[in-house]
Amino acid sequence: MKHLIIFFIVLYSTILWADEENTYGWNVPNSSLNIGGYLDMTYDEKREDKFLFNDIAILFSANQNRFDFLGEVELSHVSLDGKSNSSTDIDLNIERLQLGYALSDEQHIQLGRFNSDIGYWNQSPITILQDTTTTPHMVGNFFPKATTGVLFHQHLNEENSFSLTFQNNKDMAHQDNTIQVEKHKALAYYGVDEDLSWRFSFGEYQEDKHKKARYLGVGSEYDGEDFSLQVELFTQQTNHNDEKPYSGYVQSTWHFKENQDAVVRFESYRDNELEVKEQIYLLGYAYRPTNNIAIKGEYIYHSELPLNRFVYSLSVLF
């Protein structure tokens, strides 16, 4: 009950905050500091805690001359069924803590914990920014979602850029469900031509002294006025017998009304670690009543695992 009250207070205040100028958060007067955040609540038929605050996060960012700073602290997995009464059920995590420096307009370097510059989904991995509530299997299974290290980004021209990622230390955040690494090296390329873009990335990571993995991914996106089409394919090899030969998806979003989208996704993967080879079909709908609120519903059909279900979410950026 307590959690529900907090939820509605936060929701109400974020609706009041919504405006038409695409500005989010609160700018601290006489400073460049902006404080905002996001939350998302999901209903998942197959989960023990059906109603869950998946994420409640605070975002803070600032920039001064050539320096920029970004932090994201997340409070995860707060049950709305009243099952998370114990404070140990609540997961507080540093998602991002990064300090950047613009060497020039073309070159940027950043230190800290940041989202790995790999694939399309990982650039905006929160529900409010996505067309669906659930993510493809490759996200969180084929490459580390976050890196604690250094990222160097170079623009070759207006259309092409690449980045180099390097980590050789423990992850700054505590253990969660994602791949957490002690070493990570990656090269990523991104190109864009009007509404069409493409990505290519490969890298190597080490979770502990024994387990190493290499991954390679390609993807492309058409982001048009009436519809968007996204396709990605990843493969992973390891030094154990648990490699993941492939995971790919095709997703199309049709913007059929001003605030409404229909989404279809077809996905196929083979994961020797989970000993699964299957296809996943998704049919979804998203409604965005204001800039900063999204209400989504989707049905997911799995060809092998008993995970056929409806998932609904309400997400807010504030």
Next chain:
Amino acid sequence: MRGIFLLLLSMKLFSFELLVIGDKNFPEENLTIEEVRAIFLDKKRFINEKKILVMNHETNHPLRRCFEETILEKTERSLERYWRKAYYQGKRPPKVVSSMEMLFLYLNSIHPTIGYSDVNATLNQEVRVLYRVECLEI
């Protein structure tokens, strides 16, 4: 023939020129459309080692509608999507001014500053015209 002439004349009568303007000491004489686009989408932040202050008009301002359609080549919806993602990555949209007077106040006091205006508003102002485009009045 007469019809085409009348159509062209009416288009001329119902069009105005939008000027992308910088402060009088703006380090460049002119900009390409790609450079203007990059500055207003927070992809290009510096010019001659100095951070650029970028000014926008309010959402329903006719100049803004023309600017977004002809220079940014984006609809309101795709800009919303763009800035949602950009905010998560720590970027900010341009500052919004509520009047031309406010725009010129910034242009006269902070360097380098960039914004846009119609021709008439710039007549008695010391500004540098960086790019110009024709807009149809709706």
